[in-house]
Amino acid sequence: MNRWYLLYCKRGEQSRAKLHLENQAIECYYPQIEIEKIKRGKRQIVSEPMFPSYMFVRFDYEQGPSFTTLRSTRGVVDFIRFGAQPQIVSDALIDELKQLESAQSLCDGHEILEPGQSVSVKAGQFAGFEAIFKEADGDARSIMLVNLINKSVPVSIDNRDLDV
Structure with missing residues (x-):
């Protein structure tokens, strides 16, 4: 057998x-x-x-x-x-x-984001903000454009804090 x-x-x-x-x-x-x-x-x-x-x-x-x-x-x-x-x-x-x-459709536990894609931040110091994905910053973080005082500022945010 x-x-x-x-x-x-x-x-x-x-x-x-x-x-x-x-x-x-x-x-x-x-x-x-x-x-x-x-x-x-x-x-x-x-x-x-x-x-x-x-x-x-x-x-x-x-x-x-x-x-x-x-x-x-x-x-x-x-x-x-x-x-x-x-x-x-x-x-x-x-x-x-x-x-x-x-059935694997996720990479490293997160969806692959496209530049310009809108994402909300669910945790961390920018919790509650809407951000725009700019580029990956290593395996665990992403560079996001956050609108602060009418200006888009690039910020590095942990991928676990993003809500796609």
Whole structure:
């Protein structure tokens, strides 16, 4: 019977481990999320593993390959265990992770704002103000134009304080 197990992989070698495991006819899954990052001053959306260095594999250990064979695959360190045997992961958990991964529409917990988009500030020193999004200021903050004394002033505000 095919069951899911959790593997610990060498840092940054999940794709290598996945390639070698799939060559052994093992079903592999490591959920990825899309995150908006600023690299060299430009906003980019990149895919990163949801659980760095961990991967789910599905196989029937009674028919093969053995746990030892999988552990000695390039890029793999070992199975996650509780006691002597590798721990079985429920199918429901994997299904839920797949649904979350496919339904992902937010980046880093916030919607992607477009320049000129109107936003209200819900917390912080500018709570209750209406602001206009100007640009991202790192991963967690945004430059907003706040109208103070009939003049738009650029202010850096934490993204958690914005109500889109």
